[in-house]
Amino acid sequence: xxxxxxxxxxxxxxxxxxxxxxxxxxxxxxxxxxxxxxxxxxxxxxxxxxxxxxxxxxxxxxxxxxxxxxxxxxx
Numbered sequence: 155x156x157x158x159x160x161x162x163x164x165x166x167x168x169x170x171x172x173x174x175x176x177x178x179x180x181x182x183x184x185x186x187x188x189x190x191x192x193x194x195x196x197x198x199x200x201x202x203x204x205x206x207x208x209x210x211x212x213x214x215x216x217x218x219x220x221x222x223x224x225x226x227x228x229x
Contacts, residue, residue: 163197163204163207163208163211164187164196164197164198164199165197166211167185167187167197167199167207167211168196168197170185170214171185172194173187173189173194173195173196173197175189175192175194176192177192178192179192180192180194182194185207185210185214186203186207187199187203188200
């Protein structure tokens with residue numbers, strides 16, 4: 155059973171995007187997180203990935219905020 159931090163972060167990734175795997179490896183091409191299998195139904199980051207994945211989520215959120223602000227300005 156995965157620790158709560160891994161499950162919570164994996165759930166955040168699932169809400170952010172659907173895992174994108176190549177069908178052979180259990181790694182999401184978009185964020186680099188481990189997935190539950192080669193087909194990638196859900197993100198399941200390992201304990202050592204948690205800090206990097208949380209940084210990725212923050213950066214992706216900022217990128218989305220910037221995109222929305224530019225669109226609101228008409229740019």
